[in-house]
Structures are given as C-alpha cells and as structure tokens.
Amino acid sequence: GQQVMQIPQYQHVQEGEDFTTYCNSSTTLSNIQWYKQRPGGHPVFLIQLVKSGEVKKQKRLTFQFGEAKKNSSLHITATQTTDVGTYFCAGRPGGGNKLTFGTGTQLKVEL
C-alpha cells in the first residue's frame, strides 16, 4: 500500500493566501524530493532535501525535512495563479531503492 501520504488532498486558496502541504512516511526516508505537476502536464522536479531538519527556500517556496526524516512540508507564501497544480513529495522508504511518490496535493488558486 501507499507508504507516503500527503495532506491535504485538495486545497483551494484565494490569490495572496499562503499554502502548505505535508508529506508523511511510515518509515525513514534517505532523502525527500518535491515535484510539481501542472494540469495536463508532467511532474517537474523542484528540490531535494537530504539532511535531518534541513530547510531550503526557492523564492516564495519553503521546503522542510523533519528531524526524524519521516516527514516534510512545502509552504508557499502569497500564492499566485502560476502556483496551480499538484505537488508531490517522493522518497525511498526504509532506505530502499524504489522511489515512492506521495498521494499529492492539488492546489487551486482563485483570483
């Protein structure tokens, strides 16, 4: 079954509001990757976090890797319509080789 869960499944926000998606694994992840898939498109790699407690920023996006390396979050400040899409986390549970994608969070931004 799915070992990497994301919440929420869907999120509607008004433009300018903040957004956060959470990624949780039942087992330790060696690292965590984040991808964005625009409607009708394919997943595009955003960032990778490796160290426990690591925080990385890309403009309005802030990515965090939990201390126990079992969870991660993506926070978007002041959303824009260009942020619309589905955000996936991905990792290798239990140190295995298979890249497992989270269930995804679909973000819709309304004007």
Next chain:
Amino acid sequence: KAGVTQTPRYLIKTRGQQVTLSCSPISGHRSVSWYQQTPGQGLQFLFEYFSETQRNKGNFPGRFSGRQFSNSRSEMNVSTLELGDSALYLCASSPGTANQPQHFGDGTRLSIL
C-alpha cells in the same frame, strides 16, 4: 538537451489487446523508470531499468513488462489489457546514480474500451 520523449502520446485499445509504449531518455541518462498515473491511485511505480537490466520493480501483475536497449531507450508492454489499465503512463529518466531527480516525459494516455 532534448527532454524525455514518449510515443505515442495517445492510444486507444480494447480489452484483451496488448500495447507497447516507448520512451527515449535524456542523452546520457542510463536509468529509465515507468509510472502509472490514475486519478484514484496517484503515481504508482512500475519498474526501473538501468544498463539494460531491471533494477527495481513495483507491485504490478506480470502483464506489465519492460525492457531497455543498449542506447538506454526503453519500452513498456502491457498484455491482455483490462479496463483498469486506462491511465497516463509516464516515463522518467535520470543519470542513474543514487538520489538523482527524475526527468519526466509528457506521458502516453492509454484508454481501454
């Protein structure tokens, strides 16, 4: 650099038929992974090929198979198609060393009638 190329983009088949999908990775990438994406199940890992060898396999029935050629191009085959096989099939390539990001193609949209 050209991106990952998948062909065909769209395909319509009927139950019981078989289908072959193709993926050309980014030049220099040796790893090719296949994923099935459906609204209900999200992105499910099918298998990964590296240097013509299957390196990892997901939890799909034996009707799903693949192979990789010496030029790293990969094909995926699904036999005895079922209605539930309707999905977007995505291919992703990476250099093949540990923890590299996946570069996805646009996918093949497979519809089973």
